[in-house]
Amino acid sequence: MPTSRSSTRSRDRGASRPTRADARQNVDALLEAAKAVFAEAGVNAPVRSVAERAGVGVGTLYRHFPLRSDLISAVFRREMDACADAATEIEAAFPPGEALDRWIMRFTQFVATKRGLAAALHSGDPAYEPLAEYFSTRLAPTLERLLVAATRADAITQDVEATELLGAVANLCHGGGPDPRSAEHAERMVRLLLAGLRAPQLT
Amino acid sequence: MPTSRSSTRSRDRGASRPTRADARQNVDALLEAAKAVFAEAGVNAPVRSVAERAGVGVGTLYRHFPLRSDLISAVFRREMDACADAATEIEAAFPPGEALDRWIMRFTQFVATKRGLAAALHSGDPAYEPLAEYFSTRLAPTLERLLVAATRADAITQDVEATELLGAVANLCHGGGPDPRSAEHAERMVRLLLAGLRAPQLT
DNA sequence: ACTCAACCGGAGCCATGTTCCGGATCCTGA
DNA sequence: TCAGGATCCGGAACATGGCTCCGGTTGAGT
Incomplete structure (x- = not known):
């Protein structure tokens, strides 16, 4: 016993x-x-x-x-949760297309603010695997929901995986330091990506 | 003397x-x-x-x-040159809009193939400054030329800096190892970005 | 108070970037 | 061909940073 x-x-x-x-x-x-x-x-x-x-x-x-990455995960876990939770609010307040945009921008600001987070995430270093996994686990379903809603509402025309888009946006937030210009840059590129989701046809 | x-x-x-x-x-x-x-x-x-x-x-x-980065720069310099040179050929063979797309995809494949290149480029580590600089020096003017031509031909509607776009594309090529899926992923996201260049309006 | 599992601290190990300098090597001038 | 000396070579040694180990300490039940 x-x-x-x-x-x-x-x-x-x-x-x-x-x-x-x-x-x-x-x-x-x-x-x-x-x-x-x-x-x-x-x-x-x-x-x-x-x-x-x-x-x-x-x-x-x-x-x-x-592991070093465990500490990092623990630190950001809370903020990731906050970001994911923000989606429900946004969904309730805006139509699908705009909700998608707004949440993505919210996410963009989160990642862009954390120096090195994006780099760590996709560094290829297996040490960050758990971090990346939590990223997918917590955030991907949220984005997926938003994407499905937007697609149903004909707000977007392209078909993308949530994980894929999440990674892409995170990637776009690399570089630069505390320089606010780099944050602007990232934002602009993310908007371009979002615009791409509305494009009539893909090559 | x-x-x-x-x-x-x-x-x-x-x-x-x-x-x-x-x-x-x-x-x-x-x-x-x-x-x-x-x-x-x-x-x-x-x-x-x-x-x-x-x-x-x-x-x-x-x-x-x-510096470690000097070695890296030296190794890739040749390939960067080749990539930049490819532009003139492409420009001669295709109309501005398509030329832009094709060259960007050529660039995408270059970056996606070099493990860690993209990560190093925008790691924030000042050691890679010279590499990034050569990147801008050699590649940015090329892209700028293509962008201007495409704009003149009304092939794109958005106004972006060459450096900005270059960095964004490079960023999108992060992650993954030799896995061909990650290359596909990067390609897809880059196409999305390109589609964004044609979007009628930005938010 | 007593006991012991859990916990603490930091010396120490290993890997990696970078520097230093005695000695070997190659070019030049005659 | 040969001497002289600038240039270059090699690898030991230093600095830094991740991670482990273990003797000593301490909180929590009894």
């Missing part, structure tokens, strides 16, 4: 003990530090600097985030 | 001496090795592996290519 322990309190589900308080605190500190560091120096910032800023050793960091 | 030397042979321009034969040989060996290594393992392959393959020490490599 693996689940039986001497004291059968209210909950003794699965794990034998609850997470220790200091561990939880450290995780929080790390996430906050990572968020700050990534914002300042991009996702390529040294792991050590994150640990230092959080006031813990690298060992502690790696205990909670075995 | 800096240019005067004891023996005034036919040419004693600028530099005091011609490059040593062994040095030139090594440069060639390095370029060839780099080309092979990059093709196999992408542009992120270790510098040491290139030196080893060329049969020289890393010191020699760094003597000729002070």
Whole structure:
């Protein structure tokens, strides 16, 4: 009987003990530090600097985030969720075609703001696999919904995969640093892509 | 008199001496090795592996290519030139609109084939600045010419910078490895972008 | 208070970009 | 042909950054 322990309190589900308080605190500190560091120096910032800023050793960091990419995922997960959630609001407020555009632009701004996120995402480095996967898992279905709606409403003429489009938009957000011009550039190119979705025929 | 030397042979321009034969040989060996290594393992392959393959020490490599990116630039310079040159042929054989499309697709295939080239190009890493610069110097004017011609012929309706479009297309070629699907994906997205150039109005 | 699993910290290992410099090599001038 | 010296070579060594290891510490049940 693996689940039986001497004291059968209210909950003794699965794990034998609850997470220790200091561990939880450290995780929080790390996430906050990572968020700050990534914002300042991009996702390529040294792991050590994150640990230092959080006031813990690298060992502690790696205990909670075995891979560098795990830390990155954790930091952006929340924002990705927010982005995905924004879709329902937008869908309710605008007709399918415009909803699609608006959500894509929302997504564009998210990716363009995170220095190096896009680069990491499609770097080919297998370390970022989980990040990319969460990307697809959480965001692709949302876009798919928007695309289907737009297609039904005859708002777009081209047939594209959600994943594909998502990747393309993310890719267009590369380059440049905090320079606002690069953000504009990305936006303009994304709009061009969106315009392409309305093109009468593809070559 | 800096240019005067004891023996005034036919040419004693600028530099005091011609490059040593062994040095030139090594440069060639390095370029060839780099080309092979990059093709196999992408542009992120270790510098040491290139030196080893060329049969020289890393010191020699760094003597000729002070920065990692210099080596990369040198390797791709030739191919970039070929791509740029292809434009004149294409321009002569097709009407402006189609010429634009064809050249862009030619460019797409070039970038998509080189693993990591696109990533390096817009990685934000200042080390790749010279590479990006050559990119603009050599390729941008070409595209600009094609764009102007297409605009004059009313083949496109949108107004974009050559540099901008070049960067966007390169960006769309990220991701994936030797997988042919990723190349297809990139192509499809580029076509979408091209279709966007013909869109009647931008939002 | 006692026990012990979970946790912490940071020294240390490995890979990779880059520098340094003693010694080998090639061109020049005679 | 030969000496002189600029040029070049090689690889040890340094710097940086990801990741591991393990002795010591600490929180949480009893």
